[in-house]
Amino acid sequence: MIEEFRLPDLGEGLPEAELVQWLVEEGDTVALNQTIAEVETAKAVVELPSPHAGVVARLHAQAGDVVAVGSALISFDVPVGAGEAAQPGAERAGAASSSEEKSPPNLVGYGAAPRGAGRPQRRARASAPARDGRTDTAVLEAAPHDVVRRLDLADPPHERPRSTPPVRKLAKELGVELSLVEGTGASGLITRADVQAFAERLGAPARAVPAAPASPRVLEPRERTTRTPIRGVRNATAEAMVRSAFTAPHVSTFLTVDVTATTELIASLKADRALHGHRIGILAIAAKAACLALSRTPSLNAKWDAESAEIVEHHYVDLGIAAATPRGLVVPVIRDADALTLPGLADAIGALAETARSGRTPPADMMGGTFSITNVGVFGVDAGTPIINPGEAGILALGAVRRQPWEHKGEIALRDVLTLSLSFDHRLVDGEQGARFLTDVGGILAEPGRAMLLR
Secondary structure (H helix, E strand, C coil): EEEEEECCCCCCCEEEEEEEEEEECCCEEEEECCEEEEEECCCCCCEEEECCCEEEEECCCCCCCEEECEEEEEEEEEECCHHHHHHHHHHCCCCEEECCCCCCCEEEECCCCCCCCCCEEECCCCCECCCCCCCCCCHHHHHHHHHHHHHHHCCCCCCCCEECCHHHHHHHHCCCCCHHCCCCCCHHHHHHHHHHHHHHHHHCCCCCCCCCCCCCCCCCCCCCCCCCCHHHHHHHHHHHHHHHHHHCCEEEEEEEEEEHHHHHHHHHHHHHHHCCCCCCCHHHHHHHHHHHHHCCCHHHHEEEEEEEEEEEEEECCCCCEEEEEEEEEEEEEEECHHCCCCCHHHHHHHHHHHHHHCCCCHHHHHHCCEEEEEHHHCCCCCCCCCCCCCCCCCCEEEEECCEEEEEECCCEEEEEEEEEEEEEEEECHHHHHHHHHHHHHHHHHHHHHHHHHHH
């Protein structure tokens, strides 16, 4: 019995997704909930689990194709009577089905499966054959011994290496075959360090291949332009920023602050053994200051609901932290950030940044923020006019901390100075309210003890 699986709504309400790669081929036998493909939406790379157990009958799209939600993605040859057995997996994936109508599962939050679970069995590829047909000895010497033993067998099936898209890109650039690399990450995940270490070992010994005679270098004509399709994160970011810029009347205001007391506090916290493992930096302290200041300026923690003709003030802070990733700018959200301690806030910022850079932030974690912060100082920038995320009332930008002459206690001294930039929606926030918020944040960074005065 042929069962057709259509691309589901991945929880973002987006009309399409790009197929990054298939993890199965036509003719492969797959298990229920086995990961069959990776698709990239406007916000994240998502792994799709199989809703059926059976044989892959047909792949309806190729890697790189943009597939519309609801379009046929893959067909399975499922044994008769197995449909009911597949139902628990569909329910786990968020499917709503009945005897008359089936809708595709809502696949949100799926991460990499443990080693050996839900991965297709494939045959090992010849990883680095020499020109005379023999295996390159440098590759075999660089590979772990258990991998070499597998290659010595009669081409047995083995698991597809577990890795993230950035790691696979790095491996391709370095000419490293991932099937020879042993992962040291969680559940055998191959990391960037694993690939780099393998590449270094690969380059160390001399290759047992005669050197080819040098040939004249041929210079390729330089391309005058590069064309990149507008899709994925870049397209979603562009649409959101244009919608925000032409919907919310932006006002930006700036405040330059002596933050020497905060940098000294950070140094003392790093030396505190009780806080070992918590990376508390200027961003974490500014985030805590913003949460405190929002309690005194609720108009900056609100949204303009045009449909209901209401201003909605939030009594919690879901704090968005802008993160630059290889796929573009994303803004993952820390839920109830105002309820976290400073170490907890620092840990949350570190975790979401790492997840965002790997492209694995669940789409649901990048929606529903109430206020955002962007740290442009990490790029050496002093100030800017950030664009508000749609649905929010403001965004705070942190500039670079610079050591410079500054008036201090009636004298000129070298101090750590930072510029804060605040953009806010003038429909929701008056100039006085924006100024009060910014001076509250600046006051805490200038004198961290002032946080004790806010509630």
